[in-house]
Amino acid sequence: MGTIVDIKSVSCYNEAGRPLFEDATLSFSGGERVLIIAPVASGKSVLIRMLAGLSMPDKGTVRVFGEDIASLTKEGLNKLREKMGFVFHDSVLISNLKVIENVALPLIYHRTALSYEDAMREAARLLDGTGFRGDLWGLPGMLPLYAKKEIALARALVLKPVIVVCENLWDGLTDTEKTGLSSLLLQYHESNPGSLLVFTALSDADAPHVRPHRVIRIECSMISEEIRA
């Protein structure tokens, strides 16, 4: 399947001017499962933020669906983000929205033709699919980490994105919880064969959960690649 993400000769530096990675060239295609392994503060969050258009590279270009993210307008970037779902390390949820509203928000905002009831039904269905068993109408603030990850994952999948990016998804979870969330993602990938799943992790200990096609390592500002399947 065609290239969805094309990172060309990208260099990124931290605030102190130290290179996180230099002259990196990577491309991700539809249908792939990619695992990016890197130690703490080595630039994988920056890489993910670049895919989301939240950070721009210091040098080089990042193209997503053929569009150079640095040259997109705010509206263009928002349109692009509709095709992407992100689960960040801290699983940030909107604190003043109920659990179900958090999941339904992208649907209510972007799919204006969809009724409120249908959006809520879809959100409830996705939350049920993640295994979430808490109060759908409660605020998410006091929920445990796993429950927050379930909600964040349901929210990331609600617009049926082509690209799903999960940052350190398995951190702080038990093996059963890791398997639960990973199998949901694998299921999503099977039912949407053109989709691209990108995971990041500190080590490849959890790689078996998602059986990646490719493993990319960022170490000492260098990017290396390993094909697994």
Next chain:
Amino acid sequence: METLKTLGRELLERAKVLFEFWKIIVSTAESVLFRFNLGRKATLDVLLKQVYFTAFEALPIISWIALIIGLIIVTQALSILPRLGGEGLIGEILVWVLIRELGPVFASVIVIARSGTAMASELGLMKSSNEVSALEVMGIDPMHYLVAPRVLGTMISVFVLTFYFEAISILGGYLLAGFGKNIAFSVFVDSIMQAMGFVEVSVSLLKSLLFGLIIGTVSSYYGLRVKRSITEIPQATTKAVMGSLRLVFVTDAVITILFFI
């Protein structure tokens, strides 16, 4: 020379902040006028919550303050006017004091204290805990979803609360103070209606809308200026209150001078 430099820097800083306020106002106007269909159910929900919290939930405190202010002004007027032979001026005095000035100003001060602080701290918390970035990656423009409905909601709320404050303070003032002074209610109302012209109502309306715009804009600006640290939130809230008060009073003075001198 050093003093001049400091003064110049301070002025430049103030001008930059005013420009940031202007950008929020323009972005809100764009959202309301040209992008109202974008995420309309979600933004309408934020707008309704803002109006509910800022206007509806403020009604008890506004009612108490309006009654007390009405009582004070009517009592003072009725104690002074007969001695000056100006009993008939009660209507004019109430209109001059309550409708031209105190209505919009008191409604704004209450909104700043209740909702301006809440808005700045809520947005500050959302910013520091990365909720604003979370919205951005969902393709949701925070200026359109978070700021525009809050600014518009505050404008609507200050507008509604101003007229509510004016009605309660005038009627309540009569009930509490005027009732025992043998002034017939019809005479009291006639006197008010005669004193109240188009300019009085229009200026009150203009002030309330502008004050709401100022409170929403200033509170949103300071809330969103919070970066990563939670300790910045109380500072942002204080700045939002002080900035809103300063701008509301300056705008009040400017409008009063423009219309009534």
